[in-house]
Amino acid sequence: MTTLISTEGVPLYVKIREVLRTEIINGNLKRGQKIPSEDELAARYGVSRMTVRQGILDLIDEGLLYRRQGLGTFVAFPHIERDHTRLTNFFESARQKGIQVAQKILDVQVVPARRKIAEALDIPVGEAVIHICALRYANYVAVTLHDSYIPEKLFTPILSENLEDTSLWDLMEKYGYRVKRAIQKLEAREAGPEIARLIGIDPAAPILYKERKIYAEDGTPVEFTFCYNRGDLYSLTVAMER
Amino acid sequence: MTTLISTEGVPLYVKIREVLRTEIINGNLKRGQKIPSEDELAARYGVSRMTVRQGILDLIDEGLLYRRQGLGTFVAFPHIERDHTRLTNFFESARQKGIQVAQKILDVQVVPARRKIAEALDIPVGEAVIHICALRYANYVAVTLHDSYIPEKLFTPILSENLEDTSLWDLMEKYGYRVKRAIQKLEAREAGPEIARLIGIDPAAPILYKERKIYAEDGTPVEFTFCYNRGDLYSLTVAMER
DNA sequence: ATTATATAGATGTCTATACGTCTAGATATC
DNA sequence: GATATCTAGACGTATAGACATCTATATAAT
Known part of the structure; x- marks a missing residue:
């Protein structure tokens, strides 16, 4: 389990969202690549699955990720500027x-x-x-x-x-x-x-x-x-x- | 507690969302009016608060409702066609x-x-x-x-x-x-x-x-x-x- | 009167868990 | 070989509860 940036007052799901965003922008998570599952991210960051989910759904809304039920969540080509x-x-x-x-x-x-x-x-x-x-x-x-x-x-x-x-x-x-x-x-x-x-x-x-x-x-x-x-x-x- | 339309295969949050949408379109919930709180809706329909919440957030996304923390959720003027x-x-x-x-x-x-x-x-x-x-x-x-x-x-x-x-x-x-x-x-x-x-x-x-x-x-x-x-x-x- | 403080009501965040459903791939059957 | 079935992994839906935070209002202190 990795520790999240200890910023008080920032919701956990926002921290997780921003960690993911950074990974995508840095290229650690590449375009088309499957990101870790909700369960795995929850375990990794020591939060509940629903919290991870909330962060992920935000990024999907932004067009940075997309997902298919039964398959997983994937990195979209980060081209569309909101x-x-x-x-x-x-x-x-x-x-x-x-x-x-x-x-x-x-x-x-x-x-x-x-x-x-x-x-x-x-x-x-x-x-x-x-x-x-x-x-x-x-x-x-x-x-x-x-x-x-x-x-x-x-x-x-x-x-x-x-x-x-x-x-x-x-x-x-x-x-x-x-x-x-x-x-x-x-x-x-x-x-x-x-x-x-x-x-x-x-x-x-x-x-x-x-x-x-x-x-x-x-x-x-x-x-x-x-x-x-x-x-x-x-x-x-x-x-x-x- | 009111019963929801008994449609199998339709998620509860979708049913609640559509009930709310109908109330708004019918004018039972009027523009600017406060809708019942998440807790009350949960009790009324016999579902958990998070389920109600998911339906409400959908309608907010669509621009049919808006909300302010500490105050409540209100009906927006349903003008913007998605x-x-x-x-x-x-x-x-x-x-x-x-x-x-x-x-x-x-x-x-x-x-x-x-x-x-x-x-x-x-x-x-x-x-x-x-x-x-x-x-x-x-x-x-x-x-x-x-x-x-x-x-x-x-x-x-x-x-x-x-x-x-x-x-x-x-x-x-x-x-x-x-x-x-x-x-x-x-x-x-x-x-x-x-x-x-x-x-x-x-x-x-x-x-x-x-x-x-x-x-x-x-x-x-x-x-x-x-x-x-x-x-x-x-x-x-x-x-x-x- | 004005300013603090408390409080009730509402949304915001978060947990831990359970079961449903979809997909791809493995396995079994014909 | 083709088809059917099973299964693991992943997302989808749902629950019940807890505590945080914000807003307006009522109450208390100055």
């Missing part, structure tokens, strides 16, 4: 990549929700929504125009916040709604005269058009956004599973 | 929507992998790959041009199959590789003369360009595809989580 599945915030993700980001708020006002917005946010047509129109820059070049709508009822105080420098999602969390999920519809379109003028491109230039509906942890729709992304400067990577 | 996260096969998904689908194979041949393909499929540059070029139709209109590459070594016998009428993924499964995950990079582009001619659109028309890398269950890259989708007829919906 990040690509993840919903990330514009500021965080761009800064991580070392890109200089900024945004200019073009307009903030309370307006009545038109039908499409109301349906998306699950509120009555005509109810007040906060409309935030922002131009986002990467390395000082305008890349994306954002047309966001959020329910006024839930976020009234947000109007007095500094929207230009603070992440909208952080503000939402401050007011009790933790952003959790998004559904995005993607299309390729021509920019058209209006978007072209705002972003500063040719009206016939291709745009990655995105309709984004964002939900809080409890399923409340908290944001509906139209995004117009410069086709030549913006790409989106997503992961999907069967 | 399907949008799912990687689906062209034939399956289109037919479900009642769209008439077909494809025409323009070219099938074994070629040496150029650098980009080789890197994606994790094989040496120059190794044999099967190139499949297909035009896909929805309701008899050409919508998408597919440029797929699959490792020849893994799928040699596929060359003698009927590629036009059979799903490539089904064939792959037949040869031992179950398609599981994909990473897709999306961009908006101009069609350009070649794609425009093949699909039959204007060379300046916007195209949703997609680079798709597909992995089998064990992490093996099994397909790398360039997709050119007509901007005006194709949209893609994806779900993401934080």
Whole structure:
């Protein structure tokens, strides 16, 4: 029985998960190789089988391992970065990549929700929504125009916040709604005269058009956004599973 | 204690999960409402707490419930269709929507992998790959041009199959590789003369360009595809989580 | 009034055990 | 040789209980 890293406050199943992850990343457990059985790992680390199991299932969820009943658990090719599945915030993700980001708020006002917005946010047509129109820059070049709508009822105080420098999602969390999920519809379109003028491109230039509906942890729709992304400067990577 | 549906062969945790799901869909458990505690459900259905827990965690994974330690488990707004996260096969998904689908194979041949393909499929540059070029139709209109590459070594016998009428993924499964995950990079582009001619659109028309890398269950890259989708007829919906 | 402290209720972690089910391979039978 | 059956190993499901941790609320101390 090997001893686990003696870190207090860290659950055993997390320790075991991380030990396995390390073995995989280091290459001690190679791609396609069978890892020790649940029973064996339990004995090795002196924990119960269910504890080992919990750690393993986490890694399976991440795509690092896979298993077949009756056969065993095997190392998958550790290629899929979980990040690509993840919903990330514009500021965080761009800064991580070392890109200089900024945004200019073009307009903030309370307006009545038109039908499409109301349906998306699950509120009555005509109810007040906060409309935030922002131009986002990467390395000082305008890349994306954002047309966001959020329910006024839930976020009234947000109007007095500094929207230009603070992440909208952080503000939402401050007011009790933790952003959790998004559904995005993607299309390729021509920019058209209006978007072209705002972003500063040719009206016939291709745009990655995105309709984004964002939900809080409890399923409340908290944001509906139209995004117009410069086709030549913006790409989106997503992961999907069967 | 309520009795569960007496279905043999169905695990208890699945039954409990489905009972809860039904209650949520029926509206007996309403949005935002606290569901009974794990202990109470265990008592009610005469099973152990861990069994209830397993069912609940499944529903949390699906986004139907959420929970906070110390507080309880609550019903989320059941809006997010799991399907949008799912990687689906062209034939399956289109037919479900009642769209008439077909494809025409323009070219099938074994070629040496150029650098980009080789890197994606994790094989040496120059190794044999099967190139499949297909035009896909929805309701008899050409919508998408597919440029797929699959490792020849893994799928040699596929060359003698009927590629036009059979799903490539089904064939792959037949040869031992179950398609599981994909990473897709999306961009908006101009069609350009070649794609425009093949699909039959204007060379300046916007195209949703997609680079798709597909992995089998064990992490093996099994397909790398360039997709050119007509901007005006194709949209893609994806779900993401934080 | 404000601040600590205790407590009840809920989820989070963990154990030790049992039996079910699936898979591959060995063995036996025809 | 082909087919059927057995078996060991591994994951799948399930139990009953224990203690930890977190949250909100009630109570006590200041």
